[in-house]
Amino acid sequence: MKEITSESITITAKKNNIGMLAVIMSLFLAAVDSTIVSTVLPTISHQLGHPDLWPWVMSAFLLPVALVAPLAGAFGDRFGVSATLKVFLLIFLGSSVLAGISKTMPMLILARALQGIGAGGIIVLSYSLLAALFDTERRGKMQGMLSGVWGLSAIIGPLLGSVLGASFGWRAIFWINIPIGLIALLLLLITPKVNNGMGKARFDMFAQGGLIVSACCLLLLSAMPKSGYGLISMLIMGLILGLLSLIIRVRYYPEASPIPLAFFQKPTLFPIIVLVLLSSAGLYASVTLLPLALSQHPTNVPTGLLVMLAALGWVVGAAICGTKLTVLGYRRLAAGGMIQLATGSLLMAVAITNQMSWLMAVSLLLIGLGMGFTATATLVLAQNAAPPERLGTWTATIQFLRNMGAALGVNILATIQLHLSYLHAFPTCFVILGASMLVGLMFTILLPRNYSVKSS
Structure with missing residues (x-):
């Protein structure tokens, strides 16, 4: 009996590792498609016409990613995380085919919106599945690894888009999703089923x-x-x-709330809302505003190389936080992340004003590190505080807040930049961003000091 038990444990561990690989591949597809299109937009606009509609090729993908998160989490809790993830992956693959055969710009925009729905579900349920497959001791490391996938996709996406577009045409960036997605789907069929319809929450x-x-x-x-x-x-x-x-x-019907009411009721969880919104705004607004600033004040350092430093910082920060979270606790690492975000933003204002390329690089690296620290600490805290049957919903809430923070941060600061004078617009935006991160730093005081499985 002992040998059988040991063998079954080994088989389960192998299946969990297969599930981890499936999650990484699925999440990479969803994450990379948010950046891979940007480098081929001029070609798409030229071939399909309607150049006034090209911004919607990006927006039609990003908006559903944010909005579908609570819905995907509710479906995951009600019908099972594993089964629901497969459905959203099929939606993503089907819409990739539609994008690949698009003949008009409106058709491509519709395909991108469907891709956003699929990607939004994949993102939320990937985190939920990995959290369910591994115990709380390994969860921090696993989630830190997924945050690293986001950073790597930010680096690889534009480069892959350029290479595929130049070699095979812009449609290849959608066709490449099919073989990778089918392999991920096959691996998911082997992955142990988790949270299979455990949720009893009212779906409204x-x-x-x-x-x-x-x-x-x-x-x-x-x-x-x-x-x-x-x-x-x-x-x-x-x-x-x-x-x-x-x-x-x-x-x-309190139980029907798309966002868990505990986020507003528990003093240790409410700060997560503020920190997730602000940290996401800090990262995405920075990597969006800097290329605009450099287009007006060119430097001898490629913009893509500078933005890559933020992505690398996110990878490293997530890895460090995931490893040290059980030792240092939530509060210290989240506070360290917000300090790095604030410092990077304020230094960026100085760097742009004085056209100091090396300081821009340091600033973006700090911003990326800060995002890695804060994103991982807040996500693991929320997941460890969640009831097992609501894990999908709680994870979805973090992803929803992250996407909303990114979109709001970019939109608000871009609007401020357009209404300010030419010389001081971008430095002022980064000063505002840095001040916002310092406000977020104050909220870290309300987080639990030590790592724990259950926070209340």
Whole structure:
């Protein structure tokens, strides 16, 4: 009996490792498709026409990634994380085929929106599956590794897009998803099934719809639409109605809330909201604003190389945090991350003002490290505090907040930059960003000091 038990444990460990590989491949596909298209946008616009629509090739992907997160988490808790991940991976692969055969720009935009839905589900459920496959002692290291996948995809995405586009045409960047995705799907079939319909929470489309409508309106408002007060008024009304429908529905059915109410009720969890929003805004706004600043003030250092440092910093920061989290605890590592984000942002303002390329590099490296520390600490804290049957929903909430923070940070700071004077626009934006990170630093005091499996 002892030998059989030992053999079964070995088999389970091997299947868990296969599941880890499937998760890495799936998450890489979803993450890399957020950046791989950027380098071939001019070619796509030239071939398909409608050059005024090319920004939507990016936006149509990113918006569903943010909005589908709570929905994917709810499906995962209700129908099982493993089964739901396979469905979202199939959606992603099907939409990749649609993108590859697109003949018009609107058709490509529709395909990218469907890709965003698939990618959003893959991202949330990948974290949930890995958290369910490994115990709490290894969870920090595993989640840190997934954060590293994000950093690597940020590096590889633009380079892979350029190579594939130049060698085989822009459609190849979508066709490459098919073989990789099918291998990941095959590996998922071998992976042990986890959280197979354990969730008993009420699934409510009214609450989910209210969150989606209010989030869409908020994101569009943050971009300050130029279509006049009519559109702005409609968006404000949509935001109010979406929030009201969400609040009213959750008031009568608290268990149907797309976002766990514990995030607002527990003093150790509420700071996570602030930290996730601010850290994501810090990273994504930085790597978006810097290329714009350098286009006006060129340097002898390639922009892609500078942005790569932020991605590398994220990889290293996530790895360090995942390894040290059980020893140093949540508060120290999250605070260290926010300090690095603040320092990097403020140094960037000085670097841009004085055209110091080496200081820009240091600043982006610090910003990436800070994101790696803060993102990993907050995610593991939330997962360790989650009830086992709501793990998918809690993970989805972190991903939703991260995407919302990134989108809001980019939109708000881009709007500020456009309304400031030419000489001081970008330095001022980074000063604002640094000050925001210092505000976030104060919220780290409310986090638990030590690593624990259950926080309350």
